[in-house]
Amino acid sequence: MALIFHVSDLHFGAEDKAALAWFAREAQAQRPDAIIVTGDLTMRARRREFRAAQDWLETLPAPLSIEVGNHDLPFFNLFARFADPYGRFERLERDIERRLDLPGLDIIPLRTTARVQWRLDWSKGHMTPARVEQAKGSLVRAHGPIRLIACHHPLIEPETRGTARTHGGREALEALALAGADGILSGHVHDPYDRTIEIEGQPVRLIGAGTLSERVRDSRPSYNAIRTEGEALAVEIRYAA
Structure with a gap:
């Protein structure tokens, strides 16, 4: 059996300090086997925002796997965005897209961000065939009976107020489901959800985490507690008071 905490969209620079403290207490009390952060650690990828995120994440009592979000790419410095878009993660670099092999559970990273896209809104998701093939x-x-993909953007629209509009997302989801993915963990839209769809008879769970920032939409700050036992996967969405 494994317990993982799935959290997203911390947005240091617009973080909710009370929600962060609540989550840290939950983690200290329950000691999950891992914490998955599906992107947007910062608001504008400023160095001070990354340092604050790093300081907080390093206090958590579990191995981390961190996905890159669109807000984590340099926003004001276009040279850095193209030349070294992930250089500001510094101490957290070891945890970026870290694959985790837990008891009965594999967490497989999938990057959905892009330095540039052939559309005006670069905040939306972008998949490439190479990334799909790697996943x-x-x-x-993978060894475990449960195999989860972790990414920032939902691969298809999650029916929330926020949207992902991930280029190539539907094709990626179909390929990953047929390759054995049991679920997709994502963030970006700031509202949690948990639903199951079928792709050619294969069920795949779509699990979205909310936010621990002040940038809430329709839901309070929250995170997902995910338990596995054998081939069973249980998701509990936990909201801050």
């Missing part, structure tokens, strides 16, 4: 290879090599 499919990891699925084939």
Whole structure:
């Protein structure tokens, strides 16, 4: 059996300090096997925002796997965005897109951000065939009976107020489901959800985490507690008071 905490969209620079403290207390009390952060650690990818995120994440009592969000790419410095878009993660670099092999559970990273896109809104998701093939290879090599993909953007629209509009997302989801993915963990839209769809007879769970920032939409700050036992996967959305 494994317990993981799935959290997203911390947005340091517009963080909710009370929600962060609540989540940290939950983690200290329950000691999850891992904490998955599906992107947007910062608001504008400023160095001080990354340092604040790093300081807070390093207090958490579990291995981390962190996805890159669109807000984590340099916003004002276009040279840095193109030349070294992930350089400001510094101490957290070891946890970026870190694959986790837990008891009965594999967490496989999938990057959905892009430095540039052929559309005006670069905040939306973007998939490439190479990234999908890499994730499919990891699925084939996975050991656990439950295999989860972790990414920032939902691959298809989650029916929330926020949207992902991920280019190539539907095709990616179909390929990953047929390769053995049991679920997709994501963030970006700031509202949690948990639903199951079928792709060619294969069920796949779509699990979205909310936010621990002040940038709430329709829901209070929240995170997902995910438990596995054998081939069973249980998701509890936990809201801050």
